[in-house]
Amino acid sequence: MDLELANRLATASNTKIILCVLDGLGGLPRTETQRSELEQADTPNLDRLAKRSEVGLTVPVGPGITPGSGPGHLALFGYDPYRYDIGRGVLEAVGIDFDLGPDDVAARGNFCTLDAGGNITDRRAGRVATERSAALVERLRGIRLNGAEVLVEPVREHRFVLVLRGKGLGDAVSTTDPQRTGVQPLLAVAGNDGSARTAALVNEFVTRAREVLSNEEKANGLVLRGFAKYPDLPQFPRVWKLRAAALAVYPMYRGLARLAGMDALPCPGGIDDQLRTIRERLNDYDYFFVHYKYTDAAGEDGDFERKCHMVEQFDRRLPEFLDLGADVFMIAGDHSTPALMAAHSWHPVPFMLHSQYCRQGFAEHFNERECVRGSLGTFPAVDVMPLAMGHAGRFEKYGA
Amino acid sequence: MDLELANRLATASNTKIILCVLDGLGGLPRTETQRSELEQADTPNLDRLAKRSEVGLTVPVGPGITPGSGPGHLALFGYDPYRYDIGRGVLEAVGIDFDLGPDDVAARGNFCTLDAGGNITDRRAGRVATERSAALVERLRGIRLNGAEVLVEPVREHRFVLVLRGKGLGDAVSTTDPQRTGVQPLLAVAGNDGSARTAALVNEFVTRAREVLSNEEKANGLVLRGFAKYPDLPQFPRVWKLRAAALAVYPMYRGLARLAGMDALPCPGGIDDQLRTIRERLNDYDYFFVHYKYTDAAGEDGDFERKCHMVEQFDRRLPEFLDLGADVFMIAGDHSTPALMAAHSWHPVPFMLHSQYCRQGFAEHFNERECVRGSLGTFPAVDVMPLAMGHAGRFEKYGA
Numbered sequence: 021m022d023l024e025l026a027n028r029l030a031t032a033s034n035t036k037i038i039l040c041v042l043d044g045l046g047g048l049p050r051t052e053t054q055r056s057e058l059e060q061a062d063t064p065n066l067d068r069l070a071k072r073s074e075v076g077l078t079v080p081v082g083p084g085i086t087p088g089s090g091p092g093h094l095a096l097f098g099y100d101p102y103r104y105d106i107g108r109g110v111l112e113a114v115g116i117d118f119d120l121g122p123d124d125v126a127a128r129g130n131f132c133t134l135d136a137g138g139n140i141t142d143r144r145a146g147r148v149a150t151e152r153s154a155a156l157v158e159r160l161r162g163i164r165l166n167g168a169e170v171l172v173e174p175v176r177e178h179r180f181v182l183v184l185r186g187k188g189l190g191d192a193v194s195t196t197d198p199q200r201t202g203v204q205p206l207l208a209v210a211g212n213d214g215s216a217r218t219a220a221l222v223n224e225f226v227t228r229a230r231e232v233l234s235n236e237e238k239a240n241g242l243v244l245r246g247f248a249k250y251p252d253l254p255q256f257p258r259v260w261k262l263r264a265a266a267l268a269v270y271p272m273y274r275g276l277a278r279l280a281g282m283d284a285l286p287c288p289g290g291i292d293d294q295l296r297t298i299r300e301r302l303n304d305y306d307y308f309f310v311h312y313k314y315t316d317a318a319g320e321d322g323d324f325e326r327k328c329h330m331v332e333q334f335d336r337r338l339p340e341f342l343d344l345g346a347d348v349f350m351i352a353g354d355h356s357t358p359a360l361m362a363a364h365s366w367h368p369v370p371f372m373l374h375s376q377y378c379r380q381g382f383a384e385h386f387n388e389r390e391c392v393r394g395s396l397g398t399f400p401a402v403d404v405m406p407l408a409m410g411h412a413g414r415f416e417k418y419g420a
Numbered sequence: 421m422d423l424e425l426a427n428r429l430a431t432a433s434n435t436k437i438i439l440c441v442l443d444g445l446g447g448l449p450r451t452e453t454q455r456s457e458l459e460q461a462d463t464p465n466l467d468r469l470a471k472r473s474e475v476g477l478t479v480p481v482g483p484g485i486t487p488g489s490g491p492g493h494l495a496l497f498g499y500d501p502y503r504y505d506i507g508r509g510v511l512e513a514v515g516i517d518f519d520l521g522p523d524d525v526a527a528r529g530n531f532c533t534l535d536a537g538g539n540i541t542d543r544r545a546g547r548v549a550t551e552r553s554a555a556l557v558e559r560l561r562g563i564r565l566n567g568a569e570v571l572v573e574p575v576r577e578h579r580f581v582l583v584l585r586g587k588g589l590g591d592a593v594s595t596t597d598p599q600r601t602g603v604q605p606l607l608a609v610a611g612n613d614g615s616a617r618t619a620a621l622v623n624e625f626v627t628r629a630r631e632v633l634s635n636e637e638k639a640n641g642l643v644l645r646g647f648a649k650y651p652d653l654p655q656f657p658r659v660w661k662l663r664a665a666a667l668a669v670y671p672m673y674r675g676l677a678r679l680a681g682m683d684a685l686p687c688p689g690g691i692d693d694q695l696r697t698i699r700e701r702l703n704d705y706d707y708f709f710v711h712y713k714y715t716d717a718a719g720e721d722g723d724f725e726r727k728c729h730m731v732e733q734f735d736r737r738l739p740e741f742l743d744l745g746a747d748v749f750m751i752a753g754d755h756s757t758p759a760l761m762a763a764h765s766w767h768p769v770p771f772m773l774h775s776q777y778c779r780q781g782f783a784e785h786f787n788e789r790e791c792v793r794g795s796l797g798t799f800p801a802v803d804v805m806p807l808a809m810g811h812a813g814r815f816e817k818y819g820a
Contacts, residue, residue: 048777048778048779049779049780054780056779081818081819082421082803082806083421083799083803083806083807083810084803084805084806084807084808084809084810084811084815085421085429085806085810085815085818086810086815086816086817086818087817087818087819088817088818088819088820089820090819090820091818091819101818101819102422102425105819106819106820107820108820111820112820246820358777360777361777364817365777365810366807366810366815367777367779388779388795389779389780389781389782389795392781392782392793392794392795392797393781393782393793397797398796398797398799
């Protein structure tokens with residue numbers, strides 16, 4: 021829904037909302053058994069809850085469209101994923117807990133190998149070791165540019181983040197990565213007047229970096245892509261009038277939540293920390309976003325059994341989440357990650373919402389097939405927030 | 421979805437997509453049996469496929485809206501039928517295989533009968549015989565206008581197509597058909613400056629035609645409507661990055677596909693030719709649109725039994741279509757044509773999509789009732805293309 025309208029309808033209340041995102045939740049049936057991960061997993065608690073909840077399937081972005089983690093989460097937070105976009109560089113920066121500011125332009129960097137003619141021979145510099153890469157990043161930090169501060173952070177192997185910090189730097193800068201070998205890295209080109217200075221700084225940085233790295237055997241070059249500034253997201257707590265906390269172990273999801281204006285609370289120990297923190301901070305917040313990464317990780321690895329196991333692990337802890345006594349408790353996924361595909365997919369994602377105002381459909385279990393006959397049907401993920409607001413008694417009547 | 425976005429996400433691949441459109445597929449239950457055409461027809465192959473496919477119902481244009489063949493097909497090709505419109509004159513022209521150009525304004529014409537006062541007494545000139553009509557058209561071709569070439573083509577009975585060919589002719593021209601008897605044909609009026617010259621030419625043509633036809637007893641007048649130019653459709657192969665072929669026996673459907681930029685391949689012998697051509701050209705194209713007219717024709721005639729029979733005829737050939745080995749195989753309808761109504765209707769249309777990445781719902785057969793509980797639910801027909809692209813692995817991930 022339109023966020024201006026959401027804000028106009030949102031009203032103060034004491035009710036609490038918990039959203040548990042099981043990353044990559046949806047799956048596909050295995051040929052031999054015709055059962056998906058959720059159908060095979062033993063999930064007595066999820067199944068019991070499904071029978072007394074509103075159940076359905078969310079479409080993360082649109083039919084047939086496979087979302088990245090950014091749009092998948094933004095939709096669940098109520099942002100139209102077609103309208104609000106988070107650049108690759110920003111995601112990469114928040115993914116390493118980098119504290120991005122409004123004057124920063126972030127890009128994802130790769131070390132690469134160049135031959136004597138300056139042509140790329142390996143786009144990942146032989147997947148240079150993480151420690152070696154960190155040492156190279158340290159040397160890149162010595163580069164000084166006129167008009168912008170240079171910040172470089174290692175990520176993993178050949179990957180790093182470049183941040184140019186300076187007033188008035190636009191982010192409409194083209195990639196320097198030709199996406200193939202045998203050619204030179206591209207020059208950065210500005211897509212608008214406000215980004216001309218950024219493009220010039222980027223090209224100067226690349227030239228200087230080539231000097232700094234010239235004696236390296238493998239990582240003697242670099243490419244940069246996904247130039248992006250801090251996205252101008254309407255802030256979640258203001259829009260929905262909810263004091264919002266994020267409980268995520270992985271930096272990228274903490275970062276995403278922070279971009280939306282949520283407080284990211286520490287929970288290094290996973291579910292134990294997440295449960296304890298919600299219990300302790302229930303008076304300080306109205307909305308808790310709980311992120312559970314392990315379903316997606318197993319799916320991405322194509323490990324059907326482990327994905328089943330990770331669903332079961334969550335199921336075991338579900339009673340503790342319910343004991344927290346939230347007025348609205350939701351289980352969702354940011355997208356499907358079928359083990360069969362070992363990748364994100366476009367398939368709709370099982371969803372359920374429990375409150376004291378639930379209608380039931382016909383879902384007997386919590387899985388892809390049964391959710392088809394839940395009371396919510398198949399609906400856009402961006403509708404999850406308004407639905408939660410309704411069930412939480414946090415929306416005023418529309419019209420007289 | 422937005423076609424710019426579709427184009428941005430579309431990516432090269434070797435996968436193949438087949439769409440079989442069973443024209444007017446959806447029906448309504450007969451009172452005596454409470455069974456629709458699809459429920460009564462014996463369709464073991466369709467039913468078997470439905471059990472292992474994603475199944476649902478498409479809404480061609482919008483709830484309650486009965487589509488013509490144009491919008492019904494455009495939606496299945498991914499065009500928002502509210503946004504993209506094909507004028508009646510253009511449809512009529514492509515329906516007789518007329519090779520419409522960018523400088524042409526086409527209109528549908530009817531011969532009519534006028535009394536001594538110039539008032540219409542029969543809007544169809546007593547459904548003048550097709551051969552007689554063709555002879556009259558031959559005489560109309562003798563009319564010369566200053567500033568535009570006059571092209572006239574017979575259609576059937578009292579119907580013909582008028583095309584004015586000339587640079588800079590607009591098509592915002594009002595109908596000359598008052599849609600009732602007892603009054604004179606209307607003067608054509610321009611709806612904008614760019615169409616003033618067209619309107620003047622049209623009125624001149626009508627005056628000259630009246631002279632040419634003055635000795636006719638029945639067809640001594642004519643009315644013209646649906647003035648339209650070649651529609652500016654984003655071309656299907658470019659948007660979706662699919663080499664696309666249309667296999668349709670009837671000219672109107674070949675014409676529609678050509679307007680969208682597909683190649684219309686000859687298949688005068690119907691299904692035999694369609695199957696053979698796909699088999700032979702599988703390396704040349706990525707997308708095949710197969711049109712099956714007979715379900716609609718039977719429905720339009722109000723012939724329930726014959727529509728059942730036509731569905732069964734298609735069912736018998738289904739295994740041969742599946743043997744073609746497409747990565748995505750779909751069965752759809754452009755609209756419903758219930759024999760009970762002997763006309764197109766607004767009812768959603770049974771749909772199924774088969775690929776290796778299918779989820780199943782609860783549909784046990786392929787008919788209107790069972791499709792309600794398919795995994796796809798009821799959804800807009802315009803979503804068929806993005807869905808197919810996802811299943812074909814032809815969409816890149818959206819966002820990071």
